Amino acid sequence: xxxxxxxxxxxxxxxxxxxxxxxxxxxxxxxxxxxxxxxxxxxxxxxxxxxxxxxxxxxxxxxxxxxxxxxxxxxxxxxxxxxxxxxxxxxxxxxxxxxxxxxxxxxxxxxxxxxxxxxxxxxxxxxxxxxxxxxxxxxxxxxxxxxxxxxxxxxxxxxxxxxxxxxxxxxxxxxxxxxxxxxxxxxxxxxxxxxxxxxxxxxxxxxxxxxxxxxxxxxxxxxxxxxxxxxxxxxxxxxxxxxxxxx
Numbered sequence: 488x489x490x491x492x493x494x495x496x497x498x499x500x501x502x503x504x505x506x507x508x509x510x511x512x513x514x515x516x517x518x519x520x521x522x523x524x525x526x527x528x529x530x531x532x533x534x535x536x537x538x539x540x541x542x543x544x545x546x547x548x549x550x551x552x553x554x555x556x557x558x559x560x561x562x563x564x565x566x567x568x569x570x571x572x573x574x575x576x577x578x579x580x581x582x583x584x585x586x587x588x589x590x591x592x593x594x595x596x597x598x599x600x601x602x603x604x605x606x607x608x609x610x611x612x613x614x615x616x617x618x619x620x621x622x623x624x625x626x627x628x629x630x631x632x633x634x635x636x637x638x639x640x641x642x643x644x645x646x647x648x649x650x651x652x653x654x655x656x657x658x659x660x661x662x663x664x665x666x667x668x669x670x671x672x673x674x675x676x677x678x679x680x681x682x683x684x685x686x687x688x689x690x691x692x693x694x695x696x697x698x699x700x701x702x703x704x705x706x707x708x709x710x711x712x713x714x715x716x717x718x719x720x721x722x723x724x725x726x727x728x729x730x731x732x733x734x
Contacts, residue, residue, distance in 0.1 A: 508538045513546055524559075533559045550580045554589060561596060570596035590621055591630040598637055604647035611648075614641045646676055646685075653689060662697055669693065684710060688719035695726065703727075 508516065520535035536556040543549060557572035570593055577589040594617045600610040618638035621627050649672045656665035669689055676682050691706035707727055710720040 508535060511535075511538075513539060513543045516542075517548075517552075520555075529559050529563050533563065533565075550576065550583055550585075553580075554585050557589070557592065561592060564599075566596045566599045570600075587627055587629055590627065591634065594618055594621060594634060594637060598641070601641065601644065604644050605651060608645055608648050611641045611644050614638075615645065642676065642679060646672065646679070646682055649675070650685075650689065657693060657696055660696070662693065665693055684714035684717040684719045687714070688723055691723050692726075 506515065508519075511519065516535045516539045520532045520539070523529070523532035523535065533556065536552055536559060539546070539552045540549070540556055543552075546552065553572060553576050557569050557576060560566075560569035560572060573589040573593040573596060576583070577586045577593065580586055580589075583589075594614060597610055597614045597617055601614060602608070602610065615638060618634050618641070621634050622631065622638070649668060653665050653668040653672065656662075656668060669686070672689075673686055676686075687706050687710050691703055691710065694700075694703035694706060707723045710717065710723050714720050
């Protein structure tokens with residue numbers, strides 16, 4: 488009788504050890520996830536926390552599990568999944584103490600998916616929008632300095648994209664297209680004063696290529712008077728010394 492009871496106990500114990508995620512309750516899933524986190528097995532932890540979030544949306548700690556899952560996805564460099572989770576958290580838990588942090592990490596998750604200036608800039612555009620949205624709210628301030636830096640970096644990348652297109656048209660002597668691109672650049676980045684000397688320099692380059700010497704000299708003089716310390720003023724001088732204004 489005792490032997491039978493012992494065998495049954497061992498069988499029950501053995502079955503418990505081999506529980507799957509589908510048969511675990513919330514506490515068991517949380518404990519399993521925590522064990523994987525402790526061992527730095529984040530991909531494994533993601534599976535258990537994902538199960539928690541999916542099966543227990545009304546759990547008292549549902550918010551904590553969601554932000555934990557977002558953090559795990561971010562650490563695993565699954566930035567698209569992380570962004571969606573952070574965004575979801577800040578939307579459904581706006582008064583939570585981690586809500587502003589989640590908005591900041593939403594920005595970072597988008598930023599880390601951006602590509603070089605010669606590639607598609609969809610994520611860059613998205614990051615700029617997220618940064619501007621964050622900065623437009625006076626109640627958000629904890630990460631303001633970082634967000635301002637991210638915004639500036641991404642706006643510069645977008646400008647680089649447009650400038651590369653302008654240079655392409657200029658190299659092909661498609662002057663109307665180059666002029667149109669330059670107008671778009673000036674309109675889109677009108678609030679970015681750091682770009683002003685560079686735009687004047689681009690106007691100068693265009694006038695040179697079109698052999699409009701008077702207009703070119705006007706732009707160069709503007710660089711020398713308004714932005715004398717700018718690298719673009721120096722570049723204009725060097726280019727002017729080498730360029731012949733023969734018509």
